Amino acid sequence: VNHDVARNTVENIKALDAYKHLFPDMPIILLGRDYKGKSTYCGQEDIANFLANIDPNCIPWRRFIITD
16 A cells, blocks of 8 residues: 555555455455655554564565456
């Protein structure tokens, strides 16, 4: 997500709520990067903290295309 969303509690809660129906019963973690490439994770605190200590290049990312 946009870094501003990740840094704003109200906005990241809105984003997390928007994706819940697409990934039922799964924890959702948002990743935002600032202009320097520094990552910010939001979501379930234990998972977000764990991910914050891992090189993002080591995470097996998947892209999902969501249409209305």
